[in-house]
Amino acid sequence: MSLLCLLTLPALAFLSLSASAMPHPRAASSTSALKLAVRIHSNGIKNIAAADRARARTLVEAGSSSSIGNVTNAGVMYTADIGVGSPPAYHTVVVDTGSSNTWIANKSYTKTSTSYDTGNQFVVSYGDGFNYTLVAGEEYTDTITLTSNLVIEKQSIGVAFNVSGMGSVDGILGLGPVDLTWGTVSNAEEVPTVMDNLYTQNTISSEVFGVFFSPASAGDTSGELTFGGYDQSKITGDVGYAHITTTSPANGYWGVDEAISYGETKILTSAAGIVDTGTTLILIASDAFDSYKSGTGAILDASTGLLKISSDQYNQLSSLFFEIGEESYELTPNAQIWPRSLNTAINGTTDGIYLVVSDIGMQSGSGLDVINGYCFLERFYSIFDKTNSRVGLAETQYTYATTN
Template sequence: MQLLGLLALLITSASVTEAQITIPIQRKGENLTALDYLKIANTRHKLGIKGLKDHRSTSLVNWQNALYTAQVTIGNNQVFNVDLDTGSSDIWLRGPACNGPSVNIADSTLSNTGKTFSDAYGDGSKISGIIYHGPVTLGGVTATLDFGVTTSESGMTGPFDGLWGLGFSLLNSIDFNTAKGNFIGAAGIGGFAFYFSNYADKDTGELTINGVDTTKYVGAVQWVPLTTLAYWQFSVVGGSFVINGVSIPMTGSSAIADTGTTLMIVPTAVAAKLNAAIGASAANSQGFSPISCSLTGPSITVNIGNSTIVVTPKQYVFQNGGSCVSGIVGGGANPDYIFGDVFLRAAYTVFDVTNKRVGFAQAIHPGSAVPVPSVPAPTKTSSAIVNKSTSVPPSPTTKATTVPKTTSVPPSTSPVTTKVTCAHDKCVIGPYLKAACDPCVALIVAKDAYCGVVTWDSTCVKEVKAICGIKC
């Protein structure tokens, strides 16, 4: 079955995929407080763990009072504001024993499974509780599955009532107890897209399910294939940052697009170069670089594959009371990247579940001119800046949507092929392959989903089968 066929299967098997839905999201909090370096240092877990099933520690990285939430419904019309996190797969809500709005566990549509769960987050906070089973709804999209209700919380503060994971099933701490895995699979969601307002302008944004809002970006969505089906992780090999014509290469190999992270976290050496180039001071003891609040600094052009996104001061400067800090921070010796809200405010970001890829386009913000990319000197144009692809038009059978001027998530137009040779001596970690073997790693991590769906390179498939015993 080709990928287009899989998309068609999803559309026919779940009614929720027949219409595009847009959900408003809201940023909570006025200023950034409690600058806690632990929330940065421990994010290394996200990129240090490649999505192994037995991993039980994820990183919820958001400064207190500075996160985006959306309204969801649990059970019989119980409404909560949750943190939407593409860096997690779990769903949990606060229970009666914890502070804030809590789930009414006496709801007749909910049942206690008798099972328990626990999670430890990168900032040192911990939760534990009981797993319930029942209907959960996000923007009119409903699935019946297992979710957590907390009975104990430690260090878990913030203006939200729970967590709603939009990652892949390999990240689960809670078994959703559905035939199709987590919420995305159980609800038949083929893809979704995020739009965030500038930090300095407004406190709003939107999540569009099964489509894109073409009024929110310019140019074509440029696609990057995923290198693993745990986080929304992709390769940054050959990528770069350009500031005032000076190119700063992206060291390392991998990055994740993570709505659960406020900052843009990069290798410490890269962070020092970027912050110096935008006029920020050296990092303080907490890991943050003070910067002028004037919003007059240079823009940062981010080149990933064929995608070129311009990040402006309105997106990378954060207020902290009467002073400001850069939203670009170092993640220690870890060579990889977490593209949080700093980047995602600049990029209209499409998470294509069906085709296992993420797409970026320059976001449009009211009252702000479309930023112009910075080209590195000399005059030779970087190949990463040249637009080498075109957008895929929506299917002519796409139904009307509740959002004006939206289109369906563009499907792949051809089977995925690879010319990568997966050498045994450098690719194997237990049953998984290193991301250096991209895109073979995706075939291993999701072998059941990919068997018969993509076209494998003959060399790769031979070695993959030999190493891991894959049978399609």
């Protein structure tokens, strides 16, 4: 797989006009899938652990203040191609469950007959790994084409000015809760998301979407984002569900209560975490991270910002267990290491063994103690169910893969 560059930018919120005057008939119980690709960031990010921690900080601040949406840089990200306007011009956007808004950069936006400038402005803060930056622009409504069966009318879309460092990525497709859009657009409070409008315009029959992707090292780029349900063919067992946590700020996202054990040793109990496609690594509270570091015998590698272990230590590595809802999800030793074929993308040595569990930068009890990012989600199918306020996880053919 070629290494493509990626820079995630802030998730913005935008005003959405829900449906046309005449209501559409409710879609039959069926799903429609949007193909995903994985992009490896290889331009500018030298420490993905620091970048992920910056994202965690902005997630905590946004969830506590309800004032900004946010995203930050990441080493690995899901992307999709969506159409904007009529006829649609296609743009590559980051698929982000940790933000709730859809936007593209001004340089890539072409006005068509369905483009309408609302006159509203948006502004949001994001972390770039070390600093915070504001991104601002103009709000439009326009037609969004996800697939031939998924077309949204009058969807709010931000057109961001002065956005730099995005490489070949044009913007964000936000799939988080609508509350994250609060106060980010002038003359609006909350603004309906893409999922909100798909449902209110009767394009999907259920406010559910599923995310599937294989490990980057498996060489399979056939990821899918399924709207209106999930793809049963992608899972190998039953789906386990967990209700959205009541703990703030995790409850402002796709947050769940969870506990973590390294082997037979409990390293985190009664924690609130979030399931987030916009984070690369698996981030855990600092005290839990110290316990994990001690248990694995790893050392912190200055070049990558990740824990590094020897071959002998890898052979002794225990599984990491995440208790979410009524189920336990096993992250095998192979699933705990960065794909060795992609070591150079993170400034590592070709023969190094780096762990994908990193320090969130806060002690447990912060209200956001775990982020189950890409390196977790590539091993488990994830289901996001707004109607029932829950998150589902299931094993796939890659749960126990040894491709890393």
